[in-house]
Amino acid sequence: MPKKIRLGILGGGGDSLIGILHRVASQINDNYEIVGAVFSPVYQESLDFAKEIDIPTNRIYKDFDALIEEELKLPEEERIQVCSVQTPNFLHYPMAKKLLDNGFHVICEKPMTMNYEEAKALEASHQKSGKVFALTHTYTGYPMVRQMREMIKNGELGKIHKVDARYYQGWINPIIHDKEKRSSVWRLDPTKAGISSCMGDIGVHAFNMVEFTTGLRVKSLLCDFNYLYEDNQMDVDGTVLIRMDDHVKGVIRSSQVATGEENGLAIAIYGEKGAFRWEQERPNFLYKMSDTQPTQIYKPGHAYNSELSLDGTKLPPGHPEGIFDSMANIYLGAARAIRGEHYNDGEFPTMQDGVRGMNFIESTVASHKQGNIWIDLD
Amino acid sequence: MPKKIRLGILGGGGDSLIGILHRVASQINDNYEIVGAVFSPVYQESLDFAKEIDIPTNRIYKDFDALIEEELKLPEEERIQVCSVQTPNFLHYPMAKKLLDNGFHVICEKPMTMNYEEAKALEASHQKSGKVFALTHTYTGYPMVRQMREMIKNGELGKIHKVDARYYQGWINPIIHDKEKRSSVWRLDPTKAGISSCMGDIGVHAFNMVEFTTGLRVKSLLCDFNYLYEDNQMDVDGTVLIRMDDHVKGVIRSSQVATGEENGLAIAIYGEKGAFRWEQERPNFLYKMSDTQPTQIYKPGHAYNSELSLDGTKLPPGHPEGIFDSMANIYLGAARAIRGEHYNDGEFPTMQDGVRGMNFIESTVASHKQGNIWIDLD
Amino acid sequence: MPKKIRLGILGGGGDSLIGILHRVASQINDNYEIVGAVFSPVYQESLDFAKEIDIPTNRIYKDFDALIEEELKLPEEERIQVCSVQTPNFLHYPMAKKLLDNGFHVICEKPMTMNYEEAKALEASHQKSGKVFALTHTYTGYPMVRQMREMIKNGELGKIHKVDARYYQGWINPIIHDKEKRSSVWRLDPTKAGISSCMGDIGVHAFNMVEFTTGLRVKSLLCDFNYLYEDNQMDVDGTVLIRMDDHVKGVIRSSQVATGEENGLAIAIYGEKGAFRWEQERPNFLYKMSDTQPTQIYKPGHAYNSELSLDGTKLPPGHPEGIFDSMANIYLGAARAIRGEHYNDGEFPTMQDGVRGMNFIESTVASHKQGNIWIDLD
Amino acid sequence: MPKKIRLGILGGGGDSLIGILHRVASQINDNYEIVGAVFSPVYQESLDFAKEIDIPTNRIYKDFDALIEEELKLPEEERIQVCSVQTPNFLHYPMAKKLLDNGFHVICEKPMTMNYEEAKALEASHQKSGKVFALTHTYTGYPMVRQMREMIKNGELGKIHKVDARYYQGWINPIIHDKEKRSSVWRLDPTKAGISSCMGDIGVHAFNMVEFTTGLRVKSLLCDFNYLYEDNQMDVDGTVLIRMDDHVKGVIRSSQVATGEENGLAIAIYGEKGAFRWEQERPNFLYKMSDTQPTQIYKPGHAYNSELSLDGTKLPPGHPEGIFDSMANIYLGAARAIRGEHYNDGEFPTMQDGVRGMNFIESTVASHKQGNIWIDLD
Incomplete structure (x- = not known):
């Protein structure tokens, strides 16, 4: 029986584009649950961001070393299984290496390291670790x-x-x-x-x-x-x-x-x-x-x-994969309305759109059945 | 401080395409948490599906009426706020109406109802309710x-x-x-x-x-x-x-x-x-x-x-919105590897890809700096 | 042995777009020679236009009736065989009819006639005549x-x-x-x-x-x-x-x-x-x-x-048929230069372009042969 | 008063694609008249081709040297003004050079010469000659x-x-x-x-x-x-x-x-x-x-x-320049019909197409005027 994988996030807080991309992608196939993170080098920002996206704050850590240390104290079935490394480039190597050395799987942004020498060193750590290392060459x-x-x-x-x-x-x-x-x-x-x-x-x-x-x-x-x-x-x-x-x-x-x-x-x-x-x-x-x-x-x-x-295809032919985002935009508008926040006209189709649609469909049937005559809509 | 909205799902279980689309869309902007559902008319199927996608089963209900009844017993701050109606067309009207009449917000698949008469009746309920009704005219x-x-x-x-x-x-x-x-x-x-x-x-x-x-x-x-x-x-x-x-x-x-x-x-x-x-x-x-x-x-x-x-745009120009899906495919492959499941070569970029990349970048710099000469890669 | 067909033109003088289109098209496959015409209702304009496009003026007629009358006096092997009707719409029918009735083939612009009744009458004339009638539904x-x-x-x-x-x-x-x-x-x-x-x-x-x-x-x-x-x-x-x-x-x-x-x-x-x-x-x-x-x-x-x-294809794959026009533009520029008329820089490639081209080709060979080194062009 | 330019052709006989392209292009703007040629190294083939495309054979020459020699004997107002060089690459240089040296304008296929040295030599001849040299970099x-x-x-x-x-x-x-x-x-x-x-x-x-x-x-x-x-x-x-x-x-x-x-x-x-x-x-x-x-x-x-x-544009926006060819295809079909040769159904629109068109137009007007009712076509 599949269980969601426990995911930790390093970096990617605030308005970070790469943060959004990873967070969305991790949710799309019902496989990951974010359980811990260091979103920002500033602890308070990490906490604030966790609240903003509604993630429990008890495993938001002060820094990367604290994350490793504290997670290792947890029983294996609760511990973060994989960390997604979204920090600035120069941190990819030290973080990925320490994660692998401590038995975590790694999903890492590119460039993998700052240079070829680091890359070969990381490869050696990886081979020893037996863990999964996925590099996000997204395309x-x-x-x-x-x-x-x-x-x-x-x-x-x-x-x-x-x-x-x-x-x-x-x-x-x-x-x-x-x-x-x-x-x-x-x-x-x-x-x-x-x-x-x-x-x-x-x-x-x-x-x-x-x-x-x-x-x-x-x-x-x-x-x-x-x-x-x-x-x-x-x-x-x-x-x-x-x-x-x-x-x-x-x-x-x-x-x-x-x-x-x-x-x-x-x-x-x-x-x-x-x-x-x-x-x-x-x-x-x-x-x-x-x-x-x-x-x-x-x-x-x-x-x-x-x-x-x-x-890699979730929908039938002719749906650009971007349709997920289109639907998500409608959910976003509805969320704002549900929360009583301001939203613009046009953010999501309303009851009136539904009423119009039924009016339209019935009118087409009436026009056709009565010999292709003009029918007025309400 | 934003809090995730408590979402209930009606229909959309198993391989339902519309189910996947709604579930993904609801996750994309960090706004919704699925807390209850009737995924299928067959109770056991609903339970199995909840486990498969790793949703707690305690609020998976026998049927739609049970969902309404039980949720209304919960304190308002725990209760489902909005239901997503993804059932066959003839159920849209009775479900949406009962939801509105009982104070739930509604996100509803199209066609909104079976006919124009139902549509106008639903509109009346909606006006009385003061609740949000969003119709998923996705485009x-x-x-x-x-x-x-x-x-x-x-x-x-x-x-x-x-x-x-x-x-x-x-x-x-x-x-x-x-x-x-x-x-x-x-x-x-x-x-x-x-x-x-x-x-x-x-x-x-x-x-x-x-x-x-x-x-x-x-x-x-x-x-x-x-x-x-x-x-x-x-x-x-x-x-x-x-x-x-x-x-x-x-x-x-x-x-x-x-x-x-x-x-x-x-x-x-x-x-x-x-x-x-x-x-x-x-x-x-x-x-x-x-x-x-x-x-x-x-x-x-x-x-x-x-x-x-x-x-409605989450990334800079030139990223087809489908890039979320592309990244998600990589997370999916990594999830399979982390779980020790079978995965195909090519599902996600590996350590070796990262090593190659650094080898490439350093070689380009070397070739240019040495006057555009050929450099061998390892 | 194919001989060019003797073509008469009705209308299409001056800057008439349809005139250019027909004239060019008639020349493209080496099949037609323009031998007579009434380019304009004003005789002098017809004569002037004939001189402008360098057609002998001896068979430029005062009007359509004169064309018919005079051509019929010529021996059959000199007579216009086919007329291209490019006049305003209301003249299509009377001209085409008279042409067919007098034994001429017809190439006619659309709309063929002003109404359906004329169309059927023209069809009757056509059937009696045994002549070719081509309507220029160009597409x-x-x-x-x-x-x-x-x-x-x-x-x-x-x-x-x-x-x-x-x-x-x-x-x-x-x-x-x-x-x-x-x-x-x-x-x-x-x-x-x-x-x-x-x-x-x-x-x-x-x-x-x-x-x-x-x-x-x-x-x-x-x-x-x-x-x-x-x-x-x-x-x-x-x-x-x-x-x-x-x-x-x-x-x-x-x-x-x-x-x-x-x-x-x-x-x-x-x-x-x-x-x-x-x-x-x-x-x-x-x-x-x-x-x-x-x-x-x-x-x-x-x-x-x-x-x-x-x-209908004259060139190998990948040449848009418009390449004829591109080449024709170069011939046009050269014609202006030959006549000593004003022409703009860029109207046709010159000797200098040819010299540059050979310089380029030889340099590419030299660069490759000497191990991919930089070669200066003159 | 513009007069057509007297054009000579070297090469480009038979099915030569480049021959067709040059011949068509030379006709498109009413500027050139082909008056002399050596279409092929085999004299009889040159003569046959001239007849096939209906060009007088009296100035079809045995070879290039004969063309130069004989044309120079003609009075200047009859003499070829410009030659189009469409022969194999190695002949471009000697022919273009001799033409320029003898006072002819030249339109020349590319590559202009076999190498850069020839190119520079030709450039020198050109500068002395004061004649027009156009290289057909068609694009x-x-x-x-x-x-x-x-x-x-x-x-x-x-x-x-x-x-x-x-x-x-x-x-x-x-x-x-x-x-x-x-x-x-x-x-x-x-x-x-x-x-x-x-x-x-x-x-x-x-x-x-x-x-x-x-x-x-x-x-x-x-x-x-x-x-x-x-x-x-x-x-x-x-x-x-x-x-x-x-x-x-x-x-x-x-x-x-x-x-x-x-x-x-x-x-x-x-x-x-x-x-x-x-x-x-x-x-x-x-x-x-x-x-x-x-x-x-x-x-x-x-x-x-x-x-x-x-x-370089002869028609209004939206006409691909290839429309000349489309129209030419219709003229070609009509030419076959006029000559009584075999042609395929579909080569040109006929009287019946015109009759149908008028039937269509009148029916649309009738349908609209009578309140959007169905009208049968004949």
């Missing part, structure tokens, strides 16, 4: 990304010979073109953000997508970065030539100054027998191309999809 | 649908003069063309499904969308239904001419035999100064057209959006 | 429209059960909303434009598309027009319910006030086994849908296309 | 490509900082994967095709597009080619990193093994104030993006377009 969770992987594994593209992946954003433009801003923001300060801005933040997603979908490994690369001003030398743009084996090549393009692009992650994979194209901003549409047949559009939830893809 | 929750409504209200299209809405699906095709199936399925049996199949199930969504976005009311209509075989006269397709005032006309098209269509809800609204086009299957793209200017593509989460639209 | 010439027709004929959609066609434009908006303009423009004056504006001008194209592609005939219809102001009652918008047989229904939507729409002709055809969607503004993309298989995108010029479709 | 003729150039020139993107261009095709796949074919086809034989396959044939188009639209010049590049088999070392794929000045970088991607791609030329240009995206297969749609405003879709023929763009 691999899309049903159609999974579908690509499975179809390629089944040989439906034949031998792959070319890969082209891209992650283009434009959000850093207003910062980079402003001398004041570009010299003060932590993202562009190598002492705070690490060795790379663009490649470390988003290029690595494109890289992960290439290896995840093709099942091939990048053997070597040649890279050129761009920065737009001499006074700041963090990469805000870069192109990477990749070789997967002698005759399988590709390119990974990544930019934070691609004006007007939002989350422009996309991949094209070309093989002997076919090809795929997929874009993150229309995640339900997977294009399978061929030199001789009409292009096919695969969509989620169909019987023709792979088991891995279908496992 | 009005999309940020860009809300954006249309607000911009129209602000006069950005000028006077509206033409509306064209559509809801096309193809799922009933395999049933309607099979004599055996079309005479046995409850959907096409008027004694079970009510007076209309296509218009009652999906046409009414298009109707609601027309009134929600334009702020105009349909005054009269003329309708023609289609059924494909003499031996079954339920509408599986229909077209409705509408008049909103003497010179504002429109058309609502609805079909369950539109082969290959999935959830093809779409709307076009034409006004003196501009027009909108929107499609449910690409819900993040709203097209604003004009006779003299380039068409504009509005997307969620931007500063140019209305308050109502932004309120 | 049936698109390769993918032809492909729809052939695949439907071959049964690939199974029995058709629903058709939905649309022709939406917005160009009449600035006229209809201006009281002065709407009462003066000939298009909205029934005494000049005939019984219908919107349906006669564009709705009939959607109707033709329905019958052309499905091979079915509309048996009956129910129509509702819209006009936006009491002081002008010409239809600027209309919706037509159609019945093709008892259980095959459809809808034809047509509007000249669909703000921001340009030439929004589109069709969707739903059958037992599959469906098609096609839009005129992306004429190379034909979507074939199914309830169980991925949607397929058919494009012109592939071996999988029908003979009729391939016959 | 610069598209109205929306011209629109990009003009808007960038006007500063609407601000300073450009990133360019990304692509030309992906898949047609060489069936050849490259077949050992027999890849060792015999001239395209992949460096002794016949020159130093480059992919970059020389299509990469150079993407390069030209980058410089044409941005007005910037590529200063240096780094390139990596791919070939898929050791036994053939011609590039069938390549990626080029480009630098335009120290902080303006870009990438040009080019492939002939991008399975399922047709003519996938595309460009994205990112600047401080805005960005453009354009694709050749949907040439009428130009996307202008911004970090703060809705994306705009520019289309041809609007008053908001530049003079250069509008000059």
